[in-house]
Amino acid sequence: MKSVDLYPPIEPYRSGYLSVDRIHTLYWEECGSPNRVPIVFLHGGPGAGASPTHRRFFDPSRFRIVVFDQRGSGRSTPLGEIRDNDLPHLVADLEALRLHLGIERWHVFGGSWGSTLALAYAQAHPDRVLSLTLRGIFLMTASEIDWFLHGLRVLAPTAHANFVGLIPEEERAARGSGPGQALLEAYWRRLDSDDDHVRLEAARSWSLYEGACSTLLPNAELMSTFGEARHAVGLARIEAHYFRSGRMEPDDALLRGIEHIRHIPTTIVQGRYDLVCPIVTADALHRAWPEAKYVVVHDAGHSAMEPGLRSALIQATDALVRPTELRSAVMGSA
Numbered sequence: 530m531k532s533v534d535l536y537p538p539i540e541p542y543r544s545g546y547l548s549v550d551r552i553h554t555l556y557w558e559e560c561g562s563p564n565r566v567p568i569v570f571l572h573g574g575p576g577a578g579a580s581p582t583h584r585r586f587f588d589p590s591r592f593r594i595v596v597f598d599q600r601g602s603g604r605s606t607p608l609g610e611i612r613d614n615d616l617p618h619l620v621a622d623l624e625a626l627r628l629h630l631g632i633e634r635w636h637v638f639g640g641s642w643g644s645t646l647a648l649a650y651a652q653a654h655p656d657r658v659l660s661l662t663l664r665g666i667f668l669m670t671a672s673e674i675d676w677f678l679h680g681l682r683v684l685a686p687t688a689h690a691n692f693v694g695l696i697p698e699e700e701r702a703a704r705g706s707g708p709g710q711a712l713l714e715a716y717w718r719r720l721d722s723d724d725d726h727v728r729l730e731a732a733r734s735w736s737l738y739e740g741a742c743s744t745l746l747p748n749a750e751l752m753s754t755f756g757e758a759r760h761a762v763g764l765a766r767i768e769a770h771y772f773r774s775g776r777m778e779p780d781d782a783l784l785r786g787i788e789h790i791r792h793i794p795t796t797i798v799q800g801r802y803d804l805v806c807p808i809v810t811a812d813a814l815h816r817a818w819p820e821a822k823y824v825v826v827h828d829a830g831h832s833a834m835e836p837g838l839r840s841a842l843i844q845a846t847d848a849l850v851r852p853t854e855l856r857s858a859v860m861g862s863a
Contacts (some may be wrong), residue, residue: 533583535585536852544559553600558596563781571640573640575775592854609766611766616649640664648661648790651793655792694710695731797823800825
């Protein structure tokens with residue numbers, strides 16, 4: 530596979546805030562070419578927020594690039610807010626943003642939790658999705674959550690030891706709960722604390738654990754991002770909230786829903802050594818959806834910034850539109 534790199538840095542030509550209910554306001558921005566085909570970027574976490582680097586996965590001469598921060602994340606407000614924050618609300622937000630921007634149909638690009646949201650959105654609104662590009666597949670199942678909280682100790686013992694080390698041993702061994710569930714509840718008590726120091730200490734510990742497990746080789750720049758206070762608070766609070774109360778019902782709901790979107794052109798890109806979202810989940814998705822293109826990057830972990838994943842994702846988006854395509858999927862033109 531030919532190696533390609535991110536497009537050069539780019540600034541938004543338009544940005545704003547969309548109030549979606551009495552609590553939440555979403556930050557959004559558009560980059561690239563306003564008259565070209567729209568593509569929307571769905572960040573991970575849940576709660577991680579988007580960054581300027583995420584604009585660079587797409588050719589600005591060929592795409593109208595839409596980037597936004599989901600509820601409680603990044604520049605959206607209030608940061609870390611869990612009220613009215615669940616998957617159905619995020620799906621409704623994405624549809625509200627599409628209508629707000631006057632877009633008829635768009636390509637949807639999502640990694641990690643972004644792949645979860647992309648699948649849920651496509652299953653709810655299949656007629657609005659031109660294609661899906663999915664990376665680091667996460668289906669919000671009980672086994673995936675338990676893996677993150679407890680199972681990862683097998684392959685990342687030091688990172689996991691640091692993660693659980695914040696919690697006294699007696700809290701990790703709560704009666705009537707598995708080790709992952711007890712740890713999750715102990716973290717939540719701290720992440721929901723009124724004490725700013727306690728809350729930030731727990732958020733940084735959670736976020737740094739995820740960051741340490743996200744790359745095949747240590748990455749100091751990535752760890753610096755995961756340790757930043759605003760990123761850590763949004764990621765840890767929203768992620769822990771979803772792990773506690775946002776699990777899929779039934780557990781395989783997103784796999785069952787593939788029948789509704791089987792016709793949508795889709796590329797699945799997965800790092801072979803992804804510790805955060807192990808390849809077994811991407812494999813299950815492809816088995817349920819053999820029509821989707823499946824790209825396994827054999828020298829990559831979880832982060833979209835891994836060189837092999839970065840290259841595969843850009844090649845996938847480059848293939849979505851022809852260089853000569855000028856028409857945008859704006860209201861009334863598709």
